[in-house]
Amino acid sequence: MIGGEGEESPSWLTGGAWYKYAEDQHAAMFILEHRYYGKSRPTPDMSVKNLAWLSADQALADIANFRVAMSEKHNLTGPWVALGGSYPGSLAAWLRVKYPHLFAGTVSSSGPLHAKPDFFEYLEVVADALDTTSPGCNANVVDAIVRIMNHLRQQSGSAHVSKMFKLCSPLDPSNLQDMAMFMESLMENVEDIVQYNKDNRNNGDMNITTVCNVMKDETLGCTMMRFAEINQLTMNKDGSKCMEHRYKAQLTGLQNTTWPEEVDVTKYFGAVGNRPWFYQTCTEFGWYQSSDQPGHPYGKLFPVQNFQTMCSQVFGPKYNASLLNQGVDNTNMQFGGTDIAVTNVVFVQGSIDPWHALGITKDISAEAPAILINGTAHCANLYQEKETDLQELKNARNRVGDLIGKWIRHAHN
Numbered sequence: 001m002i003g004g005e006g007e008e009s010p011s012w013l014t015g016g017a018w019y020k021y022a023e024d025q026h027a028a029m030f031i032l033e034h035r036y037y038g039k040s041r042p043t044p045d046m047s048v049k050n051l052a053w054l055s056a057d058q059a060l061a062d063i064a065n066f067r068v069a070m071s072e073k074h075n076l077t078g079p080w081v082a083l084g085g086s087y088p089g090s091l092a093a094w095l096r097v098k099y100p101h102l103f104a105g106t107v108s109s110s111g112p113l114h115a116k117p118d119f120f121e122y123l124e125v126v127a128d129a130l131d132t133t134s135p136g137c138n139a140n141v142v143d144a145i146v147r148i149m150n151h152l153r154q155q156s157g158s159a160h161v162s163k164m165f166k167l168c169s170p171l172d173p174s175n176l177q178d179m180a181m182f183m184e185s186l187m188e189n190v191e192d193i194v195q196y197n198k199d200n201r202n203n204g205d206m207n208i209t210t211v212c213n214v215m216k217d218e219t220l221g222c223t224m225m226r227f228a229e230i231n232q233l234t235m236n237k238d239g240s241k242c243m244e245h246r247y248k249a250q251l252t253g254l255q256n257t258t259w260p261e262e263v264d265v266t267k268y269f270g271a272v273g274n275r276p277w278f279y280q281t282c283t284e285f286g287w288y289q290s291s292d293q294p295g296h297p298y299g300k301l302f303p304v305q306n307f308q309t310m311c312s313q314v315f316g317p318k319y320n321a322s323l324l325n326q327g328v329d330n331t332n333m334q335f336g337g338t339d340i341a342v343t344n345v346v347f348v349q350g351s352i353d354p355w356h357a358l359g360i361t362k363d364i365s366a367e368a369p370a371i372l373i374n375g376t377a378h379c380a381n382l383y384q385e386k387e388t389d390l391q392e393l394k395n396a397r398n399r400v401g402d403l404i405g406k407w408i409r410h411a412h413n
Helices: 010-014 017-025 056-073 087-098 121-133 137-152 157-164 176-195 208-215 223-238 247-255 275-285 304-315 321-335 354-358 391-412
Strands: 081-085 105-109 116-118 286-288 345-350 370-373
Touching: 010 017, 017 391, 056 087, 056 321, 081 087, 081 391, 087 105, 087 321, 087 345, 105 391, 116 304, 116 321, 121 137, 121 176, 121 208, 121 354, 137 157, 137 176, 137 208, 137 223, 157 223, 176 208, 176 223, 176 247, 176 354, 208 223, 247 275, 247 304, 275 286, 275 304, 275 321, 286 304, 304 321, 345 354, 345 391, 370 391
Parallel strands: 081 105, 105 345, 116 286, 345 370
Antiparallel strands: none
């Protein structure tokens, strides 16, 4: 299993769909944490000069090196299969581009393959997911956004909104950066719920149905009051006492170059994640979940330019839109984007996962099939099966298992 933009958990060695695959194939199981994430800290700090070796290309070389070293150390003579979800799902596909001789096949789950700065499609999929689950739900979210913006145009509106959404400090409507961070954070409440909808982790009762039930419950007041209830539910889940909306707070966190004592404090609010991941988005991928949808249904306060400006403010003036565009072009040229040419890779996507918009959803060939699972979200096929799972999801897991068996038999032959 390929690690991604966070600490790797050994719990995966005792659960998840791949545990059954390993049992079926009598296989050894390994997890490799990604360089610069979790406890894998190859440099004294996260200064810009020390982030030079943080890239997908280096991560792939790590995986290849690890595979060879473990085979030698443990005298493993059988073929290898790699699995990954989300960014590691991208890496899984790219492994077969760069190191096809080392892996008999790979499972790319929810992997975005096309790099682009402005990922405006993300919120388009969120809107579709809300309306597919409960018609009219997204219209109420849009109405809530409009009401909030109208409220903030009134003299007393900012104090009322600050209190309603339990902000850690009063919102200043004249500070456009704080306003953008506030609106982005509000939308991220919904984005996260959609992306990880019913993925078999312990997420309590927070799912799309929860959001839509609240957003359509007229007894809770106007749509803005209902949206505040969604924010409260998210805060309860995270254990937060107040909502941090200040751009400066996010910037300060991302500018910190020291490794934290505790791994779990590397996550900052907002869609840019922690410092190493933000570096990769600024240099290789983009993938900024902007408000640049046609018609601006969720307002237009967090366009892609905001994220590009933040790259320069965090890492220095060199890290601008031009550098990002070069990095994105290089990523797509090197790995092929959605025109990737590979065999023995299965691409698995969920129809309500916003990331499927940048992935493979149709068969490339018989040797590189795609599975689009209707009604499932991010990386759902990688989690432990539950009796309540959709039959289409169960079928997808079984098909992946069959393909893994096929690759291994072919390698042995």
